[in-house]
Every structure is written in C-alpha cells, then in structure tokens.
Amino acid sequence: MAEGEPDGGGGPDPGDVVIETRGLAKQYRGTLAVDGLDLRVPRGSVFGFLGPNGSGKTTTIRMLMGLIAPTAGSARVLGSPMPQAVRSVLPRVGALIEGPALYGFLSGRDNLLRYDAADPTADPRTRVARVGAALDRVGLSAAAGKRAKAYSLGMKQRLGLAAALLQPRELLVLDEPTNGLDPQGMREIRGLVRGLAADGTTVFLSSHLLDEIEQVCTHAAVMARGRLITQGPVADLSAGALGRLAVTTPDVGDAARILAEHGVRDLTTAGGRVTGELPAEPPDLAELNAALVTAGVRVRGFGLERASLEDTFVALTGEGFDVAG
Incomplete structure (x- = not known):
C-alpha cells in the first residue's frame, strides 16, 4: 500500500473527515494533471495542500468544489459526493480559488453586497452588517469605498477572502491565499486562519510556500507531478526526514x-x-x-x-x- 493511502478499513469515522477522495484523477489531452489521489482531511484541522506550481493542487480543488468533473475516482465533501451534491454542499463552504472574480467598476463594499445577495441562504436584513464585519476582518474597511479595479493584487486577495467569510462556514477552501501580499499581510492572513480554526472551521489551504504551511497548518499533504507523495500531521511529516x-x-x-x-x-x-x-x-x-x-x-x-x-x-x-x- 502506498504511503498516505487509506487503509480500506478501520480508518477515521466518516463524520471526522470533511474531504475524502479515492482514486481521484483528471486528464487533459492525454496528460494526467491529477493521478489517483487518495486524500483525507480531518474535521477541525488546518490542512495544508502543498506542492510546486503545476503539481495538480488547483485542479484538485476545482474537482472538490464541483467546478470540473473528474476523469476517474470519487470525491466526498462534508459527507456528500461531488459534483453530484454541489447545490447542498457549497452553501456550507467558503472558497477562494485562483483569485477572486470582481466587478472592477464597483467598490469593494458593493462587490461584497452583490456576492451576499446572490446567496439564497443569506438574510438580507443583516447584509450590510455582515459585509462590514467581513471587510473589517480582512483589513479593508478603510478601502471599502474604493473601486475594485484600483485595488492591488493583495487587496483583491483580501476582498476575495472577505467574500468567503460573509457567512459562517463548516469548511473554508483557500487556493494560495497569500498571493500578492506583503510580509505583514501574510502574517495577518495566517492569524485569521488560526482564528477561524479556533472557531471550529476546517481550513483547507493550498500553497507552494513551505514556510507558510509549516507555520499555520496542523496537517498537510504533499503533491508532486499530480500524485500524492504523503499526508498526515505536520509534525509527523517533518519527523520523517533526518535533520x-x-x-x-x-x-x-x-x-x-x-x-x-x-x-x-x-x-x-x-x-x-x-x-x-x-x-x-x-x-x-x-x-x-x-x-x-x-x-x-x-x-x-x-x-x-x-x-x-x-x-x-x-x-x-x-x-x-x-x-x-
């Protein structure tokens, strides 16, 4: 049995796993972008999805969120099969994937108001308060009235993260969340992720920055060339190599x-x-x-x-x- 592969019996209780894949694969024009991925993300963890650019991380996340269909294998998110259960699963998930899609002519605040209005589960009576709280949480209150097209890359990342935080979520999926941020911004996002985990949210965070994963994550998986190399608690992964x-x-x-x-x-x-x-x-x-x-x-x-x-x-x-x- 390959390292990091589920043992097929006596594994974690399904209720303790928020993401599980078995043999998940995606092929593009004869090339396997993701090759037989067996992944388990424990509930309550800050799970680092680690690999070089081009290793298959974003493709995996897009399959988990139901944005693309796998070529083979299966994925379950919050106990339900994806993409079949996308309508019931996604309202329970906050996500920032491949950078936020923004209306450049609208302000940061108005972008979030549009995002919130598109959520059928969102209460319109508390919309303005939720948007204000999300902007404050990512440090954008002072720039909330500025048009999004004038935002820097780091500010756009913050706004995308604010959109993912408009509602309480069981699972937060972040694809390279510190992209474009300066060192202080990276520190703030790490603190935010820790705070969300302390509140009970499971955070699935992909990154090619080893330092970032090591500082904030409790568990991690390592990808290379579309394949899972290993997964487990961060301390155990580090202990596996000689210092x-x-x-x-x-x-x-x-x-x-x-x-x-x-x-x-x-x-x-x-x-x-x-x-x-x-x-x-x-x-x-x-x-x-x-x-x-x-x-x-x-x-x-x-x-x-x-x-x-x-x-x-x-x-x-x-x-x-x-x-x-």
Whole structure:
C-alpha cells in the first residue's frame, strides 16, 4: 500500500473527515494533471495542500468544489459526493480559488453586497452588517469605498477572502491565499486562519510556500507531478526526514573535512558553523563528535537541527521545491 493511502478499513469515522477522495484523477489531452489521489482531511484541522506550481493542487480543488468533473475516482465533501451534491454542499463552504472574480467598476463594499445577495441562504436584513464585519476582518474597511479595479493584487486577495467569510462556514477552501501580499499581510492572513480554526472551521489551504504551511497548518499533504507523495500531521511529516547536523566551531575547515570523511554530505560553512546532511545510514553521533575532538576541532556546539517540510519534500522526491510538476 502506498504511503498516505487509506487503509480500506478501520480508518477515521466518516463524520471526522470533511474531504475524502479515492482514486481521484483528471486528464487533459492525454496528460494526467491529477493521478489517483487518495486524500483525507480531518474535521477541525488546518490542512495544508502543498506542492510546486503545476503539481495538480488547483485542479484538485476545482474537482472538490464541483467546478470540473473528474476523469476517474470519487470525491466526498462534508459527507456528500461531488459534483453530484454541489447545490447542498457549497452553501456550507467558503472558497477562494485562483483569485477572486470582481466587478472592477464597483467598490469593494458593493462587490461584497452583490456576492451576499446572490446567496439564497443569506438574510438580507443583516447584509450590510455582515459585509462590514467581513471587510473589517480582512483589513479593508478603510478601502471599502474604493473601486475594485484600483485595488492591488493583495487587496483583491483580501476582498476575495472577505467574500468567503460573509457567512459562517463548516469548511473554508483557500487556493494560495497569500498571493500578492506583503510580509505583514501574510502574517495577518495566517492569524485569521488560526482564528477561524479556533472557531471550529476546517481550513483547507493550498500553497507552494513551505514556510507558510509549516507555520499555520496542523496537517498537510504533499503533491508532486499530480500524485500524492504523503499526508498526515505536520509534525509527523517533518519527523520523517533526518535533520541536518550542525557543528559550531572556530575550526570550520577541519570540521568540514572530518564530517565529510564520515559521510556527511551537502556541507555548508557560515558564521562559525558547519552544517550537513546525514547519510541514509548515519554514523553514531557520539563517535562523530569524538572524532572531531580527536582531530583537534574545538567543538562549541553539536547536534541535529529539526527537519523542516522542505527537508521532507527533498527526502521524498529527491528534488528541490521550485520545480514545475
């Protein structure tokens, strides 16, 4: 059984899973954009859908939201099959996919009023208050009267997110939500996502930014070239890769030589530190430390740095992250 694949029995209770796919696939002109995806998103999680641009993330999200039909396999969202149950599922889902569709000649506030009016479940008596609250939540109150065509890319992203937040949602699906945002804007969106999760909303967040996923998500799945590489709690995914060995010493040249002799690879030296990647069969760290001391290296710090999601991705795929899948 492939890593990350459902075990077929004794899995999570269906009520604890808000998104589940089995063998989900989408083919375009002979090319599999998504290839046999088996995905499970736990209720109450902030789930990071991680992969390089072109890895199949947006295509998967479009199938989950019923925007396109799969070539093969099945998808269930909030317990119902998609796209068959799209009319009953989507009112319970907030989504921002491939950037918001806006009326450029309308203000940000008027765009949201139009969005809300198109929702048959929205109470018109509280529409203005809901729109004001959504604008305030994404930091656009001051620019609410400005025409959307004059918004920056980051402001348009914020407005699209506000549209997804007009009503309480069981599930929030965000496709690259920090696209176009400056560092402060990215920090604010991360805080917003954490707050929504604390209120009980499950957040499904796709990104090609490893740092973003690692900071905000409780669970993650890694995609590459249309296929699922692995999925699970973020802490467990990071633990699956060996961390880098770090040695602090004034004798960086001698330390690098000794480490290389013991199979440590990809060595870098900077600021009185030597770091390197341990081999698949790592040496005993106590013996390696002793070898450094015996060689006259003055060791002031020695240990493994925690593996990051980037380390995990490279370990699983054997390639860097800035690739087009």
